[in-house]
Amino acid sequence: MKKKWITLLFIGLVLNAAFAQEGWPTVTKEMKPWTRWWWMGSAVDKLHLARELQRFDDVGIGGVEVTPIYGAKGYESRYIPYLSGDWMDMLAFTTEKANSLGLGVDMNLGTGWPFGGPQVTEQDAATKFFLDEIILKKGDQLRFPLGPIDSKQTFAKLQALRAFKSNGEEINLDQYIGKTAGQWTTSEAVRVIALFAGRTKQKVKRAAPGGEGFTLDHLGVIPVKHYLSSFAEAFKERQIPIRSFFNDSYEVYGANWTDSFLQEFQKRKSYKLEDHLLDFAGKGADKDREARVKADYREVVSAVLRDNFLIPFTKFAHQRGALSRNQAHGSPGNLIDLYASTDIAECETFGSSFFNIPHLRRDSADVRNVDPDPMMFKFASSATNTHGKKYTSSETFTWLTDHFKTALSQTKPEVEQLFLTGVNHVFYHGTTYSPEDVAFPGWLFYASVNFTSNNPLWNHMDGLNQYITRVQSILQTTRADNELLVYWPIYDVWQDTVGAFKTLGVHHVDRWLHPTEFYKQSVALQQSGYSFDFVTDAILDQTTVDSEGLITAKNARPYKAVIVPKSAYFSETTFANLLDLAKQGATVIFQGLPQDVYGFNNVDERRKQLSDLRATLKFSREGENQYTAYGKGKVYLTKDIHSALETEQIFAERLVRSGLKFSRRVEKGKTYYYLVNHSDKTVDDMFRLNTLGASCTLLDPQTGEIFALPIKEGNVRLQIPSGYAWLVAISDKPVTATPYRYINETAELPVFNQPWKVTFISGGPELPKSRTLQRPSFWTAWKDEHANRFSGIANYETTIQLDKQPGKSYLLTLGTVGESARVFVNDEVMGIVWSHPFQLEIGEALQNGKNTIRVEVANLMANRVRDLDKRKVSWRNYHEINFVNIDYESFDASSWQIMDSGLHGPVKLLAY
Numbered sequence: 001m002k003k004k005w006i007t008l009l010f011i012g013l014v015l016n017a018a019f020a021q022e023g024w025p026t027v028t029k030e031m032k033p034w035t036r037w038w039w040m041g042s043a044v045d046k047l048h049l050a051r052e053l054q055r056f057d058d059v060g061i062g063g064v065e066v067t068p069i070y071g072a073k074g075y076e077s078r079y080i081p082y083l084s085g086d087w088m089d090m091l092a093f094t095t096e097k098a099n100s101l102g103l104g105v106d107m108n109l110g111t112g113w114p115f116g117g118p119q120v121t122e123q124d125a126a127t128k129f130f131l132d133e134i135i136l137k138k139g140d141q142l143r144f145p146l147g148p149i150d151s152k153q154t155f156a157k158l159q160a161l162r163a164f165k166s167n168g169e170e171i172n173l174d175q176y177i178g179k180t181a182g183q184w185t186t187s188e189a190v191r192v193i194a195l196f197a198g199r200t201k202q203k204v205k206r207a208a209p210g211g212e213g214f215t216l217d218h219l220g221v222i223p224v225k226h227y228l229s230s231f232a233e234a235f236k237e238r239q240i241p242i243r244s245f246f247n248d249s250y251e252v253y254g255a256n257w258t259d260s261f262l263q264e265f266q267k268r269k270s271y272k273l274e275d276h277l278l279d280f281a282g283k284g285a286d287k288d289r290e291a292r293v294k295a296d297y298r299e300v301v302s303a304v305l306r307d308n309f310l311i312p313f314t315k316f317a318h319q320r321g322a323l324s325r326n327q328a329h330g331s332p333g334n335l336i337d338l339y340a341s342t343d344i345a346e347c348e349t350f351g352s353s354f355f356n357i358p359h360l361r362r363d364s365a366d367v368r369n370v371d372p373d374p375m376m377f378k379f380a381s382s383a384t385n386t387h388g389k390k391y392t393s394s395e396t397f398t399w400l401t402d403h404f405k406t407a408l409s410q411t412k413p414e415v416e417q418l419f420l421t422g423v424n425h426v427f428y429h430g431t432t433y434s435p436e437d438v439a440f441p442g443w444l445f446y447a448s449v450n451f452t453s454n455n456p457l458w459n460h461m462d463g464l465n466q467y468i469t470r471v472q473s474i475l476q477t478t479r480a481d482n483e484l485l486v487y488w489p490i491y492d493v494w495q496d497t498v499g500a501f502k503t504l505g506v507h508h509v510d511r512w513l514h515p516t517e518f519y520k521q522s523v524a525l526q527q528s529g530y531s532f533d534f535v536t537d538a539i540l541d542q543t544t545v546d547s548e549g550l551i552t553a554k555n556a557r558p559y560k561a562v563i564v565p566k567s568a569y570f571s572e573t574t575f576a577n578l579l580d581l582a583k584q585g586a587t588v589i590f591q592g593l594p595q596d597v598y599g600f601n602n603v604d605e606r607r608k609q610l611s612d613l614r615a616t617l618k619f620s621r622e623g624e625n626q627y628t629a630y631g632k633g634k635v636y637l638t639k640d641i642h643s644a645l646e647t648e649q650i651f652a653e654r655l656v657r658s659g660l661k662f663s664r665r666v667e668k669g670k671t672y673y674y675l676v677n678h679s680d681k682t683v684d685d686m687f688r689l690n691t692l693g694a695s696c697t698l699l700d701p702q703t704g705e706i707f708a709l710p711i712k713e714g715n716v717r718l719q720i721p722s723g724y725a726w727l728v729a730i731s732d733k734p735v736t737a738t739p740y741r742y743i744n745e746t747a748e749l750p751v752f753n754q755p756w757k758v759t760f761i762s763g764g765p766e767l768p769k770s771r772t773l774q775r776p777s778f779w780t781a782w783k784d785e786h787a788n789r790f791s792g793i794a795n796y797e798t799t800i801q802l803d804k805q806p807g808k809s810y811l812l813t814l815g816t817v818g819e820s821a822r823v824f825v826n827d828e829v830m831g832i833v834w835s836h837p838f839q840l841e842i843g844e845a846l847q848n849g850k851n852t853i854r855v856e857v858a859n860l861m862a863n864r865v866r867d868l869d870k871r872k873v874s875w876r877n878y879h880e881i882n883f884v885n886i887d888y889e890s891f892d893a894s895s896w897q898i899m900d901s902g903l904h905g906p907v908k909l910l911a912y
Helices: 002-018 046-058 085-101 221-234 261-269 273-280 287-319 335-339 374-386 408-420 456-475 490-494 506-512 517-528 537-541 572-584 603-615 641-647 654-658 862-870
Strands: 034-040 063-069 104-108 127-136 141-143 157-164 170-172 183-185 190-199 244-247 323-326 344-350 392-398 425-432 484-487 532-535 544-546 549-551 561-564 587-590 626-630 633-637 660-667 670-677 683-687 695-699 706-708 715-720 725-731 747-749 756-764 771-773 791-802 810-813 816-818 820-825 828-833 839-841 849-858 902-905 908-911
Touching: 046 085, 063 085, 063 425, 085 104, 127 141, 157 273, 190 273, 221 287, 244 287, 261 273, 261 287, 273 287, 287 323, 287 335, 287 490, 335 374, 335 537, 344 374, 344 408, 344 506, 374 392, 374 408, 374 506, 374 517, 374 532, 392 408, 408 456, 408 660, 408 670, 425 456, 456 660, 456 670, 456 725, 456 791, 456 820, 456 828, 456 849, 484 517, 517 532, 517 641, 537 572, 544 572, 561 572, 572 587, 572 603, 572 626, 572 633, 587 641, 654 660, 654 683, 670 715, 715 725, 791 862, 791 902, 828 839, 849 902
Parallel strands: 034 063, 034 425, 063 104, 104 244, 244 323, 323 344, 344 392, 392 425, 484 532, 484 561, 561 587, 587 633
Antiparallel strands: 127 190, 141 183, 157 170, 157 190, 544 549, 626 633, 660 670, 670 725, 683 715, 695 706, 695 725, 747 908, 756 771, 756 791, 791 849, 810 839, 810 908, 816 902, 820 828, 820 849
8 A cells, every 4th residue: 555655656746847837936025116215315214114114015015216406495404414423214114114014225426417416526527538639820819727618617727729721631739638837839721620528517416405416427447436436435333235326317418528528539540530520520621530530439439338337336236236227328339238237237117008909098288399219228138138137117107198197007018028029127107205294195206107195096006016916927037039130330420510419318219220231220120020139349349150050158048140220330349259159050141241441540441351351251242132252140231131031930820910019038948938918909810820739828918828839830829918927837738737828719698787886985185975876977977066076986886697607707897987996896895997908817716696796996196286286285395306297298177178987897707
């Protein structure tokens, strides 16, 4: 008997191993969404810090980023100066309380933005160059000391001085630099170009008390060292466990220089920038040379920003056992390389996007000049993926709508767009600390989505938060399975004569990104069903080839090919690297061969190198579609990139033809497809995915449920409603899970024939009276002034009689909801319905006979704020910018239309 029991146990263990249960990963704090936590005036205390951290934990937020900013008027006595002993005590308490709850704490390494403050002297402040032109006639004099034409520049240094004759001949006057007296007299008419290093005089934007002061010179070695040392001093002898230090988007306006820039330039480019002042100033006759000199300048700015600021910033974080987190967009440099210079690359959404989801609200007033572009997000995720790092974060929902109008349903497709591009660590923008004695709507930041406990949607936030947590749990425990590298031709962006300084920001992608062939090819590849990361010269320089493909970093997934879009200017070193990768076995696809090198230094020699390398390919000048074996690999020259990829047996995912969007991830023998339907109809069809396996499992990120999906002849049926998302796991091992209940024939049951009672349970300014309705309707349709200004929670409750049938499933659809709902069946919570489609399964809680259906509805803050402004109640009273609308004009909601609130329906019960 004992022997038989052991045998049965062994068989059971084998079966359990062979038929594993698919499940969700164990949740970590990073898998949950985090939020930027503004400390207004740093007017915080331990009681309210603990209260708010507990509330974050209660709704499923995993951590906070502490960012102190300006304060509210009338509360100055509560302000705590930034980095003072008391402030550091509050930070220490915050981390202690957060850790006890399992939350994480990040810290902005400054107040407001960008980095700066009282510790930044004018010597260390953000620096800009001045190129003054002085026209002298014969016999005119320059008198010393020579100062800039801008009389406001009280802290300026002359760094180069050249005179130019009418024939272009240069007279070097650098010997007069530093002269405190004397003059130089010209013997003929000349144009003098004087290069000064001055200061932008920018102050920290939205600074907190104690954080006011000059913006930092981000390009200077010494200024950055001084700045970081002030924080090292503040943290001295304090063990405060910060998870990561954060740097916001580069908004250092006009800061295009550092005092040592000329030395930096010569070291990196092997010629003197000051020897080409006429070209640099845009005053020369040779426009090609001007563009080349400016391209070199822009490349050096990028390198200096990385080497003098971001790398020391990361080193500072590591010395304190923390990570560095950085937003590179807006920087004057190669964004991908700058994103890659810190531990966590962070992108940013700004404004709202259009999605073709029926009934998804998008007000025309919320549409900005340029919609958020998913390709922009890929600059950050590409840095993460190509370097084998774990996290790509995002500043999420900035100005998604105007204040108080953001519904949770509007956030879902926006955050899904981030996930699809590789983001896996969401930070809300955000939440403002607010004491209990501050009346509704509490303290608020002017550009925030206002995720605070004063917002009725806070009661349903865990619906959104759980969805994000489930998706991120997969995205953070897997690696991106992108088959292609797409080269970003940065030199085409840098090499032109327009100005000298270039910043690449999210608000002007229509200028520097959209017109490029790189962007057009990337969009075409994505629409065809290919997955890719962007790659730079620096990344290609570190790339190798093995039997699995192109390896960009130790922990990065192999790539199958590299695509080089058509470009005007190229690096001969990068071209040599690409050919070397082909020799090792890589597939390299050129849309067009590079014809010229970028920049000015050694340009003739480098042109010859490029020409010689190009000649080794032996492509004819006439053929549009050519390829050649090159060592162990292959090089293509073709405009038909899709055909070249298929020739190499690199196939697109065909499911995109249905309108589905996807992201593919892999880990430990499993492939995960994150599938999103942003189209206007349900996608219901059989699909053959590029990855095949013995089992296919649905992990529903909306509900957390797990189902087995049958595979028939290599095909799987996907049935994804508009606005819904699936996570599908493909494995070679069979798994045990409940078979998925596809919705086939549906029948609406005529059960909603009893009155509905509406009861207001929480909110303000006062609770409207209860009502009984024959059918659900918005409470803002009742012509009740109390209901029209109400912001809060109401219950819609009714009963139904049901003859429950075995083998049937039951789907409750709510119709139109303003704005989210928690559903109870017979007092059992069924879930939160917070996004399109507003429906959920309720069959498990239904019983034969009488059933009680209760729908707890939360509306927005908008109607109550509208009422405050109509009655001219003063609630906006902040220092600095005070409070503005989405167009950065003074905020006033008094003219708003009343927003629909409550449950409109029609409410239906479907059996299938």
